[in-house]
Amino acid sequence: MAESLLHIDQVSQRFGGLLALDAASFAAEAGRITALIGPNGAGKTTLFSIVTGFQQPVSGRIVYDGVDITGLPPHRLARRGLARTFQVAQPFARLTVRENIAVGAHLHRPARADALAAAAQVAAAIGLAGELDQPADALTVAGRKRLELGRALAIEPRLLLLDEVLAGLNPSEVRDMVPVIRTIAARGVTIVMIEHIMQAVMSLAERVFVLSQGRIIAEGAPHEIAADPRVVEAYLGHGAAQRMTAGPAHD
């Protein structure tokens, strides 16, 4: 097993009476694409928020690059090379695409001109070159998803957490986006992606973790996960796996 860049160790989160995460653990290997799947409300985004410092867990540890980063604020984590996208796109709405990405590029480039130039390069790499001077709020859903990705890339991350960057895209937009993500990984960026579109997970991820009701219930290669009865049950309800293998329901 390759060295893991991110290790999540027994992380729990509680919102009042709701245990959103129940001692969840998983690891992302350096240089690979890891997927985190699970039904709605399983705690995936909560887990991302904890890893990126937007929330503090009630217990557990986040180890990144061998260092315990639990509780560090988001901007410090970004400086260590940890980037995220938001499930609901969070553009700087009144700024142009170029200016949006430049905010990220500024992390390692104090000069405005350098940041703007780097932004144009990033935009070209993710297919937003034609929209550079459009305000972010004029972009389509697909454009906004690309912008999320572009801004995150602009900080030159080592670890990129993608929270449903394919959600809301039509099949052809998904087909366009998949190679973009693959290219990023090929350049050595470790990726953890939350995704519902299984086709994309199957074609991109090398390892899949399944989160259900705050617990990691399964892990493995994509084809193993797809066949795992626990996973089928998590999505379709108790007994579903049995009924599916038994043929048409008759109760």
Place this chain on the structure above:
Amino acid sequence: MRAAAPILAAVVLLALVPVVTTSSVVLNFLVIALLIALVGQGWNLLGGYAGQYSFGHAAFFGTGAYVTAILQVRYGVNAWLGFVIGIAAGAAVGAAIGALVFRSGLKGSYFALVTLAFAEVLRIVASVAPITGAGVGTLIKLDLRPEAFQFQSRVPFYSIALVLVAISLVLVRAIEASRFGAYLVAVRENEDAAKALGVDTTLVKLGAMAISAAMTAAGGAFYAQYFLFLDSGIAYGPWISIEALLAPIIGGVGTVFGPLLGAIVVKTLSELAKLVTGDAPGLDLVIYGSVLVLVVAFAPRGIAGLIADLRSKFGAAASPEHGRG
């Protein structure tokens, strides 16, 4: 630099006024307009660029004014030195309030209310504290020498006000074109997204507040020298907090020229309203208020926004003799 040209043009234009007229009515009017432009530019950096709407810029205006006055009156400090210390004191108060407010994560209307509360607390303290002269106020002794930052004529005051406004324009323009400026706007547009990109949003807001407070304190310190009298209502009263935010909002929030445009328009309006209504008490305020409502309703991005819209609508087609603005 191309970006500096409009600032140079505006300052040169304003600098020519005393050549044309030395009428004390005109100069007095312009000194006040420039004072509001300076105070408003302070508000604009924090409110317009960083998106933190303060209702309490009086806290900084009053601190600049009182520190400058008290240092002279009670400690015999030179007025110019007092002026500089007044600005520094304003920045310190801004940083202190900012540290408290931003670290506790107050945003939006809560931020507005807390800044208002700080200004009001300072006003009440100033109205009873012996050092400010309490109810009697503080009178700076008449000493019409340039060394004492006092002048026979209004022209030097006008020049100093213009220099201060020019500095504020250049400063905000420079910030706009810097990483700090990009971070301010990012914080305004979406604070969480900014954090995720490595922006220390608390520090950025704190920096904005300190610089903002310094500019507004400079206005307060200038006010003290120009009028030579302060009381708690003048220095820390809500009137200046309102002037500070109205000028940029009318002129165009988050633009370099918004506060200056707004200050000139607002002051012109209020003078015209007084002229039209004669001595019917309060009627000028009704007219003034109605115009403000209209501006906010029909030009939400202020005069600067209106000009930009008109330009993009007619700009390409307009012949040179019509192309003004």
